[in-house]
Amino acid sequence: MHHEHRKKLLTLFKDDKDSVLYLKGGTVSHRYDTDFEYPFRQESNFLYLTGVDEPDMSAVLHAGSGEYVLVIPRRDAKFAVWMGYVRSTDEYSDLYGPDRVIYDDELSDWLKKQAPAKVHCLPGSEKDIRQFGLDPDIGHLKDALAWCRVIKSEGEIACLKTAAAAANQAHLEVMQAVYAGAFEYEMKAVFDSHVVRHGQIHAPYSGIFASGPGSAILHYTGKHRRLGDGELFLVDAGSEHNGYASDITRTYPVNGRFTALQAELYDIVLNALTTALNLVRPGNKMEDVHLAAARAIITGLRDTGLVKGNPDELMEKNVFALFFPHGLGHFLGLDTHDVGGYPKGTEKIDRPGLRFLRARRIFEPGMVLTIEPGLYFIPALLEPALSEKEVSGHLNAKRLRELFDFGGIRIEDNVVVREDGHENLTTVPKIRQEIEMVMS
Numbered sequence: 001m002h003h004e005h006r007k008k009l010l011t012l013f014k015d016d017k018d019s020v021l022y023l024k025g026g027t028v029s030h031r032y033d034t035d036f037e038y039p040f041r042q043e044s045n046f047l048y049l050t051g052v053d054e055p056d057m058s059a060v061l062h063a064g065s066g067e068y069v070l071v072i073p074r075r076d077a078k079f080a081v082w083m084g085y086v087r088s089t090d091e092y093s094d095l096y097g098p099d100r101v102i103y104d105d106e107l108s109d110w111l112k113k114q115a116p117a118k119v120h121c122l123p124g125s126e127k128d129i130r131q132f133g134l135d136p137d138i139g140h141l142k143d144a145l146a147w148c149r150v151i152k153s154e155g156e157i158a159c160l161k162t163a164a165a166a167a168n169q170a171h172l173e174v175m176q177a178v179y180a181g182a183f184e185y186e187m188k189a190v191f192d193s194h195v196v197r198h199g200q201i202h203a204p205y206s207g208i209f210a211s212g213p214g215s216a217i218l219h220y221t222g223k224h225r226r227l228g229d230g231e232l233f234l235v236d237a238g239s240e241h242n243g244y245a246s247d248i249t250r251t252y253p254v255n256g257r258f259t260a261l262q263a264e265l266y267d268i269v270l271n272a273l274t275t276a277l278n279l280v281r282p283g284n285k286m287e288d289v290h291l292a293a294a295r296a297i298i299t300g301l302r303d304t305g306l307v308k309g310n311p312d313e314l315m316e317k318n319v320f321a322l323f324f325p326h327g328l329g330h331f332l333g334l335d336t337h338d339v340g341g342y343p344k345g346t347e348k349i350d351r352p353g354l355r356f357l358r359a360r361r362i363f364e365p366g367m368v369l370t371i372e373p374g375l376y377f378i379p380a381l382l383e384p385a386l387s388e389k390e391v392s393g394h395l396n397a398k399r400l401r402e403l404f405d406f407g408g409i410r411i412e413d414n415v416v417v418r419e420d421g422h423e424n425l426t427t428v429p430k431i432r433q434e435i436e437m438v439m440s
């Protein structure tokens with residue numbers, strides 16, 4: 001798989017045959033000024049090209065010959081005592097299949113011998129190259145890697161499916177474990193316990209386990225609140241397999257039964273999700289699908305009487321963005337918010353709601369993305385809107401004020417764009433009746 005990735009990248013440098021590409025792997029980081037090491041996670045571009053999951057490495061690719069040189073640190077006996085066995089160059093060759101393995105103190109000489117016309121590297125690595133007395137070029141490699149990573153190979157999709165499978169099961173177990181009075185952190189423990197038992201020890205992002213009003217905080221970081229009877233619970237959590245992420249959200253009632261109001265609002269979001277999913281196929285555009293989901297939400301809210309007016313006007317005046325203020329979804333891969341959402345020359349759309357869209361692309365087979373519409377009652381957005389002339393006439397102030405501590409609802413699936421539409425990797429129940437059955 002990684003050989004395939006390197007070949008794909010080098011096709012973009014075929015008119016640049018005398019150049020080399022330099023990639024620096026990740027290093028270990030510590031907690032402030034202590035010797036406590038955070039768990040090591042490889043830098044994603046490096047992982048994409050090499051599959052090497054160890055710190056302090058770098059790699060050089062020769063654009064002309066395609067030679068792949070893995071550069072390893074020269075470890076001493078002290079390292080072996082604290083960190084374990086030190087591998088030989090031959091062992092690294094067997095393990096990762098580079099064309100050549102050299103030590104980091106040999107890199108400078110090796111590079112100079114190539115006398116490259118250019119050394120392409122990522123922003124942040126320029127200093128390394130200058131140290132070798134060469135000129136870094138940071139203008140191309142980043143975009144080239146993003147271009148490669150946007151369309152996933154079947155090998156990558158298999159990894160994403162393994163990550164999705166573990167998270168699917170973990171979400172189901174949380175759904176079954178939830179009870180009124182539980183702490184949010186207990187539910188995180190249920191989730192983590194499942195994914196870690198499947199070897200997925202890295203979280204691709206800090207999960208959200210938000211009960212009650214916390215579910216309307218888009219990046220809620222609390223974990224110490226008790227789940228209240230009658231409230232909703234929003235779980236946005238994923239896992240990582242070989243570096244590839246899953247990112248799933250479900251929202252359901254703490255006591256296992258939707259109230260009439262919760263049911264009505266939940267179905268609006270589910271309808272927005274279904275509307276959006278039906279549009280995920282090659283040729284369609286992310287921003288158009290976002291607007292279709294937004295329209296489904298504002299039309300649903302109009303039907304409940306929480307907002308007033310016709311959908312065209314509510315869309316035109318951006319009233320939807322008061323309730324659905326974030327983007328519909330993002331690419332998913334080695335990073336949760338994966339690269340390539342805005343290729344060079346593509347600008348963000350300066351409009352409420354769409355401003356935060358993390359990808360503006362036409363769908364192509366092999367793209368993997370999340371679709372995650374949401375509906376929230378956020379006092380910080382609604383309060384000022386209620387006194388704004390343009391939109392206040394569209395809002396049912398009395399009923400909305402009663403919902404200031406309702407929280408929010410988000411439902412998020414992970415999908416692969418396919419020739420004939422898409423493949424949904426998320427299997428956690430999302431239809432109300434199914435959720436109630438699982439929780440009963």
Ligand SMILES: [Mn+2]
Binds near residue numbers: 247330370372412
């Ligand atoms: Mn997401």
